[in-house]
Amino acid sequence: MVLGGTVDVPDFPKPGIVFKDLMPLFADGAAFRRVVDGIVEHYGPGGFDVVAGVEARGFVVAAAVAYATGAGVVPVRKAGKLPRKALAATYELEYGEATLEVHEDAFIAGQRVLVVDDVLATGGTAGAALDLVERAGGTVIGFTVLMELGFLKGRERLSPRTVHALLTV
Numbered sequence: 001m002v003l004g005g006t007v008d009v010p011d012f013p014k015p016g017i018v019f020k021d022l023m024p025l026f027a028d029g030a031a032f033r034r035v036v037d038g039i040v041e042h043y044g045p046g047g048f049d050v051v052a053g054v055e056a057r058g059f060v061v062a063a064a065v066a067y068a069t070g071a072g073v074v075p076v077r078k079a080g081k082l083p084r085k086a087l088a089a090t091y092e093l094e095y096g097e098a099t100l101e102v103h104e105d106a107f108i109a110g111q112r113v114l115v116v117d118d119v120l121a122t123g124g125t126a127g128a129a130l131d132l133v134e135r136a137g138g139t140v141i142g143f144t145v146l147m148e149l150g151f152l153k154g155r156e157r158l159s160p161r162t163v164h165a166l167l168t169v
Contacts, residue, residue, distance in 0.1 A: 008146070014096075020147055022118050022147045028058055036064045039116070039144050043067065048114040048141050049108065052076050053102070054129045057118035057146055061146065065116060076129045078117075085157050089128035093121075100128045103111050107138035120145040120165060121155030130161060 005025035012019040025031050039061070050072040053062025059075055066073035079088060081100035086101040107113060113133050120126055130140050140161070148155065148165035157161045 020119050020149070022146060025146070026057075029030050032064070034066055035061070035146055035166060036087050039164075040068050042164050043114060043142060048112045050074055050111055050113050050138070050152060052102070052106075052113050052115045052129065052133050052138070054115070054117040054125060055081075059151050061118060062083060062116040065114070071114075074113075075101065076100050076102050076132060087132055089132050089135075091124040091128040093124055098125070100125070100132060102132045105137055106136045107133065109137040111138050113138035114140045114141055115147050117143075118147065120146070120148040120153045120154040123153045123157030124151075126154060126158055127165075130158070 005028050007024055009019040009021050011017065029033045048071055051062040051066040053059040054072045054076045055078050062073050065071070077100065079101055082101050082103055085104050087104050088099050088101045090097060090099045115125060115129055115133055117129070126143055130143060132142050142144040142164060143158065143161060144164040146166050148163065148168040164167065
């Protein structure tokens with residue numbers, strides 16, 4: 001699947017990083033529908049019970065996929081954003097360090113969870129999100145992104161977990 005409507009933003013969030021802005025894709029209704037349909041088709045009907053979206057652009061995709069399949073949706077948030085007791089995971093980014101959190105009771109034991117984000121870069125964010133889902137009792141059935149930056153080797157970092165990317169650059 002080809003993703004159009006992305007914009008490269010040089011030197012964001014710091015010099016030397018080229019940020020892949022997918023907001024124009026989200027704003028294009030037909031293109032966004034193709035993205036959501038592509039994810040749903042890959043996992044098939046009934047392939048998961050809940051979709052976990054990684055802050056922030058993963059929320060957009062996760063909510064749409066959950067709605068399209070009748071599944072629930074759970075946010076994986078940046079530190080300090082959740083109102084109840086949460087599990088946390090700190091990880092390295094290509095430009096620093098960050099922490100993600102999920103409510104400790106976000107999933108029913110064994111619930112099948114599809115984890116969704118917009119971009120896979122080094123795999124730090126993805127690895128933390130996948131670990132959090134499992135620590136909270138969910139069973140990860142897949143991890144999907146709209147765009148994978150293959151040269152950063154995030155997929156290798158996540159091995160043996162499988163990664164589904166709509167586009168790899």
